[in-house]
Amino acid sequence: MTRLIWLIGPSGAGKDSLLAALRHQQIPELLVAHRYITRTTDAGGENHIALSDAEFSQRAACGLFALAWQANGYRYGLGIELDHWLAAGMNVIVNGSRQHLPHAMERYGARLLPVMLQVSNDVLRRRLEARGRETPDAIEQRLRRASHFGTHLPHCAILNNDGSLQQSATALIQLIRHVPEEKRNVC
Template identity: 40%
Template sequence: MTTTLIYVMGPSGAGKDSLLAWVKSRTPLAARIAFARRTITRAARPGDEDHESVDEAAFERLRDGGAFALDWQANGLRYGIRETELVACGANGVVVVNGSRAYLDVAAARHPGLTVVHITAGLDTLKQRLAQRGRETAAEVEQRVLRSLSFRPPSGISVFDIANDGALEDAGASLQKLILDAANAVSGE
């Protein structure tokens, strides 16, 4: 059986975590879809994604030991997807990864044929969501939003854009359809 990797990315504040949680909670277990759990150098907080929290030293040991299939640094944090997540999930046909735009070229090189989904939102929406999180100063929020304008996918990589400015259900249904279609294609349905 073929495994399809779906790489979901987008700027901070676009609502990737919310969309992925929405889709995950509404995807039938029999759908042959797995959502890879990330390892992050950030303590778990209420409302955050379900991730493995480690400190910098532990992350480096894992990385040096070859534990990660994918790993990157963004916004002062380290992120990784353990090889075991992809191997264990791979038997299901489709693996969904919450990735990084800055790491897309490396992820595409390591996993040719991955499906890339770019979650977007308007500048005002991004600013509002980032300000509501309260993690950054107004200047840091502005810098993040401006960085979102500069993203261009690497040459030769097709990207599905999903706008997440309106109701979560609308963008969630679009993402879920894309993931379910991929699962159906893998299983030959």
């Protein structure tokens, strides 16, 4: 069965870096989807399609999003091409939203594989400090939120990202290929 892999994790866990590593590996049975976001392309590390609010509204009205949501003052969308890729037999991975997971589960059912990317607090602190986007107080807030991230999602497949990106990419591919049926769609 082809799957939509819904990658979630706290800010700084390495979701964007992991997705970039997967794009460069060109895994035959896996496509990495872009999100459509109403923020500029130079904001953050995510490889996304930047849309104005008007462009986003127009695409939504035309039914061009498989899923769409709002968070952090922005609008996010996943293009309807996801459905075409799944129908063509491809696994697709997306940078998902923890809050929007129930909507993804409703739309994709057993095809959805929620994967929570975890990272230890020490590694997360170093990553947040290195990217230089937050003040020390904001970093402490993110660390507190990260310690509770996913506590209500105990049945997601878990992927630790404390090591190298290559280790995490290899582990994710193995997870996709061998995830037990009971770990699918149960968050």
